[in-house]
Amino acid sequence: MNDTVRDLLAANDAHAAAFDSRFDHVQDAQYPDAVTVCCSDSRVLQDHIWGNDEPGQLFTCANIGNRVIQRTDHGEVVSGDVLYPLVHTETDTAIVVGHTGCGAVTATYDHLTSGLSDAPGIEHCIGLLAPALEAGVDALADDVSRAAAINRLVEYNVDRQVDALLESPDVPDHVDVVGVVYDFQDVYDGRRGEIHVINVAGETDVSLLKESYPDIADRFDRLWTP
Template sequence: MDQTILELLERNREHARTFETRFDDVQDGQRPDAVTVCCSDSRVLQDHMWGNEQPGQLFTCGNIGNRVVQRTADGEVVSGDVLYPIEHTGTETAIVVGHTGCGAVTATYDHLTDGLSEPPGIEHAIGLLAPHLRDGVETLPDGLDREDAINRLVEYNVDRQVQFLRESSDVPDSVTVVGTVYDFQDVYGGRRGEIHVVNIDGTRSTADLRADYPGIEDRIDRLWEY
C-alpha cells in the first residue's frame, strides 16, 4: 500500500475520533451559512483558512481558478456546485476566494499574451477564465513585472466571478457576494494565510468598502484600484 494512503488513513482515524459527535445535528441535512468557491490549489486550505471545524457550516467548492462559471449548450451559467446550496439549502452568503500566485490565472495570462498549449481538461478551464480576464490583461498598468501582473489579475478574476454571480438571474438579490484573496506569499503585507476582502456585492473601492463596513476595515485591501 502506498505510504501516503496509509498516513492519510491514519490521520482520518484521528479525525473520526474527534468529529464523531459533531455530525449529530447535520447528518440528516444541511443548511450551511455560506458557500465558498476556492481555488483547488493544494496550498489553499479551504475550510481551515476560516478556522472551520464544524460540519455543516460551509459548503465548499474547489476548482482551478475559483470559477463560478459553467458552460452549457445554452451559454455560460452559474456552476451547479455553487448554485446548489443557494437553491436548495437557503444559503445567502457566497464567498469567492482567489489566492496570490494563482496558477490558473497565470496560465490564462500566458494563454492571452503568448498562447499556451495544455491538455484538454486544463485547456477547458482556461477557456472558461480567458473571456473574463481578457480586458484585465489589456488594462494592466505598464511596467509591471510578471508576479505583480499575475496578482493584480487574481483580484480582477475575483471581481469578474463576483460580477457573474450578481448578474445571474439564478442568484437571488438577497444573497451577499463577497470577493476575497488568500495571501500566503507576503503580497499584501499582513500575515501569511490572511484573507483580504477586495469586493462586496460589486463594490471594489477600498475607501467605499471601509466606509460601508467599518467593522472589517483592517481586512479590506487591494493591490489594484482600476
C-alpha cells in the same frame, strides 16, 4: 497502496475519533451559512482558512481558478456546485476566494499573452477564465512585473466571478456576494494566511468599503483597480 494513502488513512482515524458525535445535528439535512468558491491549489486549506471545524457550516466548492461558471448547452451559467446551496439549502452568502500566485490565472495570462497551450482538460478551464481576464490583461501597465501582473489579475478574476454571481438570474437577489484574496506570499500588508476583502456586492473602492464597514476596516485591501 503507497505510503501517502496509508498516512492519510491514519490521519482519518484521528479525525473520526474527534468528530464521531459532531454530525448529530446534520444527519438529515444541511443549512450551511455560506458557500465558498476556492481554488483547488493545495496551499489553500478551504475550511482552515476560516478556522472552521464545524460540519455543516460551509459548503465548499473548488476548481482551478475559483470559477463560478460552467459552459452548458444554454451557454455559460453559474455552476450547479455553487448554485445548489444558494437555491436548496437556504444559504444566503457566497464568497469567491482567490489566492496570490494562482496557477490557473498564471496559465490564463500566458495563454492570452503568448498562446500557451496545455492538456485539453486544462485548456477547457483556461477557456472559461480567458474571456473574463482578457480586458484585465489589456489594462495592465507595460512596466508591471510578471508576478505583479499575476496578482493583479487574481483580483480581477475574483471581481469577474463576483459579477457573474450578481448578474445571474439563477442566484436569488437576497444572496450576499463577497470577493476575497488569500495571501500566503507576502503580497499584501498582513500575515501569511490572511484573507483580504476586495469586493462586496460589486463594490471595489477600498475607501468606500472601509466607511461602510468600519468594524472590519482593516480587512479591506486591494493591489489594483483598473
